[in-house]
Amino acid sequence: MATTLELIKEDFKNNSFFQYIGFEIVEFEEDRVKIKLDIKEVLLNTNGTLHGGVYATMLDFIQGMLLRAVTKERCVTTNLTTHFLGSVSSGEIFAEAMILQLGYKLAFLEGEITDTDGRLLGKATGTFKIIREK
Template sequence: MAILVQDIRESFESSPFFNHMGIEIIHFEEHSVKIKLTINEHVLNANGTLHGGVHATMLDFIQGMLLRSITKTRCATLNLNTQYLAAISEGDIFAEANVLQLGYKLAFLEGEIKDSFGKIVAKGTGTFKVIRGSESI
């Protein structure tokens, strides 16, 4: 049975951690995914700015979501690098990703998080294992 892009979207929307983070899917199609997070006090660090773990989480999600929209199969993050470029403490942030290289078992992606004005807040790259058939993580 073929997996549809809508099925993949619904799997993220029903994820407890995805919902706990308050992430919203803005756009979800094959080869094109965009997510949003409205910053609130629960995601701020001791300095009153967005916690770095939130940036990393969004970058991990957006890259994995994009990869799954293309491959229609599960994947697992093997490595995630995050560059924090600007502090932010309020408003909405948006994440999008691009595939840099896609092989049969490995994929390399990059993602960006921008504020409502288009300023880049964080960037990241990830290496993902593409899980085929009954293969385990």
């Protein structure tokens, strides 16, 4: 029988939007989640670089994934502040997050996107409402 953590991982892995963008789960532990994206041409903007919406989506996903892994509860993003720090046109990028503050109903997280050389490409902070089941 699958653990709660395994069920949460499968929930993300099988999400059609997650799959459509092309995200892959590299690690999914209770205290550490890491995803990657192989950049495809369809995700590039008119400048030929990865679209900012993909950065924001990746940062939103990684923070929500970590929060769910820790709390075992569903959550929704109430605020996401994204900083675009570098551009990339090909290769792989990775995202990880950390919880800065965890309350009963709200959590504050930070996520980062790096390339294969560890160069920081994007950073975001997010506020999430935790949906506690009664």
